[in-house]
Amino acid sequence: MDTPFIFGKIAVNENFTDRESETKHLVNNFKSLINTIIISPRRWGKSSLVNNAAIIAQKEDKQLRICTLDLFNVKTEEQFYSIFAKSIIQNTASKWDEAIENTKKFFSHIVPKISIGTDPSNQISLDFDWEEIRKNPDEILDLPERIAQEKGIKIVVCIDEFQNIAEFNDPLFFQRKLRAHWQRQQKTAYCLYGSKRHMMLEVFTDSSMPFYKFGDLFFLDKIDTDHFEAFIKERFKSTGKNISTEACRRIITLADNHPYYVQQLAQLSWLRTANECTEAIVINAHEALIEQLSLLFTNLCESLTFQQICYLHAVTAGEKSLSSSAVLSKYHISSATSAFRSLKVLIKKDILDNKSGVISFQDPIFAYWLKHTYFSS
Numbered sequence: 370m371d372t373p374f375i376f377g378k379i380a381v382n383e384n385f386t387d388r389e390s391e392t393k394h395l396v397n398n399f400k401s402l403i404n405t406i407i408i409s410p411r412r413w414g415k416s417s418l419v420n421n422a423a424i425i426a427q428k429e430d431k432q433l434r435i436c437t438l439d440l441f442n443v444k445t446e447e448q449f450y451s452i453f454a455k456s457i458i459q460n461t462a463s464k465w466d467e468a469i470e471n472t473k474k475f476f477s478h479i480v481p482k483i484s485i486g487t488d489p490s491n492q493i494s495l496d497f498d499w500e501e502i503r504k505n506p507d508e509i510l511d512l513p514e515r516i517a518q519e520k521g522i523k524i525v526v527c528i529d530e531f532q533n534i535a536e537f538n539d540p541l542f543f544q545r546k547l548r549a550h551w552q553r554q555q556k557t558a559y560c561l562y563g564s565k566r567h568m569m570l571e572v573f574t575d576s577s578m579p580f581y582k583f584g585d586l587f588f589l590d591k592i593d594t595d596h597f598e599a600f601i602k603e604r605f606k607s608t609g610k611n612i613s614t615e616a617c618r619r620i621i622t623l624a625d626n627h628p629y630y631v632q633q634l635a636q637l638s639w640l641r642t643a644n645e646c647t648e649a650i651v652i653n654a655h656e657a658l659i660e661q662l663s664l665l666f667t668n669l670c671e672s673l674t675f676q677q678i679c680y681l682h683a684v685t686a687g688e689k690s691l692s693s694s695a696v697l698s699k700y701h702i703s704s705a706t707s708a709f710r711s712l713k714v715l716i717k718k719d720i721l722d723n724k725s726g727v728i729s730f731q732d733p734i735f736a737y738w739l740k741h742t743y744f745s746s
Contacts, residue, residue: 373604374636388418391589395422399525399558400430404551404584407562408569410731411719412629413589415562419527426525433523436460436513440530440563446537450502450509453526457513461524510550517556524557531561532568544572544579552583559584566731567716591626594618601635605646610639612646619651625733634658659738666738669720676702680711684721684728685740691728 398405399422407415423435438456443449502509513524537543551559561583563569572580598617605612620638624630637654638646670678683691683700690696691712692705702708712728715721722729730736 372636372639373608374632374639388414388421388592391418391587392422392425394587395419395560396426396429398585399423399426399435399560400433400523402523402525402556402558404558405560406569406573406580406584406586407560407589408566408573408586409589410566410722411564412627413591414628415564415589416529418589419529419560419562423525423527430523432521433525434461434517435525435527437527437529440528440533443530443533444536446543447502449534449537450506454509454512457516457524457526461513461516461520461522506546507550510547511554513557514554522556525560526557527560528562530563530565532563532565532572535568535572541579548579548583565719566722567719592628592631594621594626597621597626597631601631604635605639605642608639610642610644610646612638612642613648616646616648616651619648623651623655623733623737625736627733630658630734658734659742662734663738663742666735666743669735670739670743673715674711676707677711677715680708680715681720681739682744684730685736685744 395405395407395418397403407419409415419437423437427433427435436456437460438452440449440452443452513526516522517524534540534543534547551557561573561580572578573583573586575581598614598621601617601620602612616638620634621631624634634651634654637658638651641650641654673681679700679702680691683696683702686700688696688700692708696702697705697708702711712721712723716723719731720735722731
């Protein structure tokens, strides 16, 4: 029997829970061609949200095409152009011969190398000469708009791990180039999101950056307990098993409403359940999860400095005045300046989050492990 909980990959259909208001918001933005930026901590379900909104939006608007691309392994401007062009071509053609024809039609200065397997269902592979792209980047950046205008359609380009462009050579120049092209397009919109919250904030909320006020910026909140409770109970029921309200809420509490960990802990609990899932089963599953991740967490701690570890100790202890003399002395933090530097690095490493002055952990299981294992002795 397949497990009823999904984590680590895009959740669809019955595996996708709540996010009703966010989905409606995003669907309306897609259909209205409003540029959208989604910011949240890692593993909060941004990709699943975008995927589900794209499915709904295209069903409701037959003239809409959604093109998705992931910049996870894209390290250079050259790679960006290649994956961008490939996604646009493939997602705006109904068959491979049309895709080839579009490739020939919409490129005049750049001559792409086209290759396709013997199976017509195979995807097209596009390669470009970097020197040609360097001289004529406009052809690629304007490609979705030209196709949309020519075919009388609307296009939304969804780009995951968008913050990676900050790692390109001369990233500010590249960002200015992107915005200069994209903000003029009338039939094309962009949905930009990524897993490194602090970098996304730098790109889109800093008034000195090219993408400042580029579009509708919204932050994902946690899924509330009631929605998660109903979801978990239904998923257990769908496989002929039950879970008590107390056990269900214990899963949500231990995972701190974190979408990824709620699903993972629910699955571990489900696997240990014959008929009825109890709190004892959930606690056992949580202990197994902590043990499973302990080596990863240990390695993470070993990569941090003594001062950064001391700062984490203060946060896990629930200290609020993290720069006060009493806290600095109690946790062996050398100075307020050191505390500030540690916080800055820990945010950059996506370990901590600073939301309106409230410091919190992005990973609730790591926070639990620190408090109950690492700092408990």
